Amino acid sequence: MTESNPLLAPTGLPRFSAIRPEHVEPAIDAILADYQAGIDAMLASDAPRSYASVMAVAERLDDRLSRAWSPVGHLHGVKDSDALRKAYAAAQEKIVEFNTALGQNRALYAAVKAVADAPDFAALPRAARTSVEHELRDFVLSGVALEEPARSRYREISNELAKLSTEFEEAVLDATDAWSEHVADAATLAGVPESGLAVLRAYAQEKDLDGWLVTLKQPSVQAVLTYADDRALRARLYRAYGTRASEQSDEGRYDNSERIERIVALRHEAAQLLGFASAAEESLATKMAPSADAVIAFLRDFVAKARPMAERDLAELRAFASSELGIETLEPWDVAYASEKLRMRTYALSEEELKPYFPLPAVIDGLFAVVERVLGVGFRPREDVEVWHPDARYYDLVDTSGRVFAGAYVDLYARTGKRGGAWMDVCTTRMRTDDGLQLPVAYLTCNFAPPTATTPSLLTHDDVVTLFHEFGHGLHHMLTEVEVAGVSGIGGVEWDAVELPSQFMENFAWQREGLDLIARHWQTGERLPEALFERMQAARNFQSGLFLVRQLEFGLFDFLLHHRYDPARARARWRSSRRCGARPR
Numbered sequence: 001m002t003e004s005n006p007l008l009a010p011t012g013l014p015r016f017s018a019i020r021p022e023h024v025e026p027a028i029d030a031i032l033a034d035y036q037a038g039i040d041a042m043l044a045s046d047a048p049r050s051y052a053s054v055m056a057v058a059e060r061l062d063d064r065l066s067r068a069w070s071p072v073g074h075l076h077g078v079k080d081s082d083a084l085r086k087a088y089a090a091a092q093e094k095i096v097e098f099n100t101a102l103g104q105n106r107a108l109y110a111a112v113k114a115v116a117d118a119p120d121f122a123a124l125p126r127a128a129r130t131s132v133e134h135e136l137r138d139f140v141l142s143g144v145a146l147e148e149p150a151r152s153r154y155r156e157i158s159n160e161l162a163k164l165s166t167e168f169e170e171a172v173l174d175a176t177d178a179w180s181e182h183v184a185d186a187a188t189l190a191g192v193p194e195s196g197l198a199v200l201r202a203y204a205q206e207k208d209l210d211g212w213l214v215t216l217k218q219p220s221v222q223a224v225l226t227y228a229d230d231r232a233l234r235a236r237l238y239r240a241y242g243t244r245a246s247e248q249s250d251e252g253r254y255d256n257s258e259r260i261e262r263i264v265a266l267r268h269e270a271a272q273l274l275g276f277a278s279a280a281e282e283s284l285a286t287k288m289a290p291s292a293d294a295v296i297a298f299l300r301d302f303v304a305k306a307r308p309m310a311e312r313d314l315a316e317l318r319a320f321a322s323s324e325l326g327i328e329t330l331e332p333w334d335v336a337y338a339s340e341k342l343r344m345r346t347y348a349l350s351e352e353e354l355k356p357y358f359p360l361p362a363v364i365d366g367l368f369a370v371v372e373r374v375l376g377v378g379f380r381p382r383e384d385v386e387v388w389h390p391d392a393r394y395y396d397l398v399d400t401s402g403r404v405f406a407g408a409y410v411d412l413y414a415r416t417g418k419r420g421g422a423w424m425d426v427c428t429t430r431m432r433t434d435d436g437l438q439l440p441v442a443y444l445t446c447n448f449a450p451p452t453a454t455t456p457s458l459l460t461h462d463d464v465v466t467l468f469h470e471f472g473h474g475l476h477h478m479l480t481e482v483e484v485a486g487v488s489g490i491g492g493v494e495w496d497a498v499e500l501p502s503q504f505m506e507n508f509a510w511q512r513e514g515l516d517l518i519a520r521h522w523q524t525g526e527r528l529p530e531a532l533f534e535r536m537q538a539a540r541n542f543q544s545g546l547f548l549v550r551q552l553e554f555g556l557f558d559f560l561l562h563h564r565y566d567p568a569r570a571r572a573r574w575r576s577s578r579r580c581g582a583r584p585r
């Protein structure tokens, strides 16, 4: 089986073209069995407990699982199918169960504790010590300190939560694919620019239809809500998008309501078993923020400061919509549309005007040039590495001496079967192994509008910022010099700190020097004109008050839901809150 199952290859990059859904479960079964045997053998050994005899052994066993599971999770995200989804869910359940059991293995906990208590612990390198400390913390968080029956109950909850999360995600994906509106008459799409129409035409062609297909995929939602003059169409799309996987759509077929309630209740119960006041407090045990109350106080203070600006933004938008657009009552499906018109009026700046300056190939070249100039890091495309789709590319990262020290898979276009949004994920982690140094490799995934028959993929400036953001995460992972897997790259970084390199990288997409490397008109080759750059800077804070309070509401909602949990009130809280949704972004 080892020869025929690509997921069991001992080294090297994933063989994406060979991986089939039927490989997933046998590979994971075999790896988990070896993993368990390796842990058992290590625990049975009477060698003194040391970093090398305990932690390094566990790290290598864990890395083998990661190297098989990472490509499966990645394919589930970027090239999903019914068969893969089933295989993924089944294997994930096994892995979660295995990890939960491992986290509750008291002999293993004792072995790691013995490493920390050994006299030579203080002499270990900082990375190794931190890795041990994190491990001990995670043992406590996974319920190892609990007595029966709490320990078994905790395990049950973990398994049920994993299953519910997968079902939740699948319902959202299915509900997104289930809705579409076929448009045969061009007049219905008046206002939508040619780039948006091309996307909608491509969706129609995929389904062998003439005309245009409005869908719930990001590029379609963005184009219609921002530009379509047909207010009723915007309203229908907004409702469909905002009620995906709820009791209000698809006759409740993909309704996630019960799952949400169950997830919140189980998280609360699990947190209390571990001795935390709430799931919010538990989540902060691995983060920088000191307490849920501190987070809530911070967010409320922020709301108090941002609210006057948001109210000004909204009042301005309402007045403009009423006097200039004839919209008496501004509804949620009018916000993006009216904003775009107001932005045009105020700054004479539209995303459409900027897009021709951001053809994806030029933006990528510019991004690489920025990284090369600032960090001395080059991206070298490799043609001999297997990928999962013709749109995907692989790059070696090289330093100034030409030494390859990392790799990146880059997959940027939206397509069917690919989860929406933009993200960075780990393929491999830099670490010392039996075969030498394993290099860090990242997946960088976006959902930009694909090229059409006549134009390259043209990005909005928002898209450009997103691309830089995700590459910031990728560079964080790939530029690591640490060789201990637990704290290498983005491993072990607090979640409320992990956005620093990504937000830092965004700045280059706003600076003249950066934009001179990034922006290149796709027809004329011209750089971004100074006047356009100045208007872009002026418009940067356009409606930022509204945007900020929306983000703050997400944060507050999440913390209040998980911190002030009350079974009787939970349902009312998230149901009432959902109505406040603003434009998708």
Ligand SMILES: [Zn+2]
Binding pocket: 469, 473, 499, 502
């Ligand atoms: Zn991020």
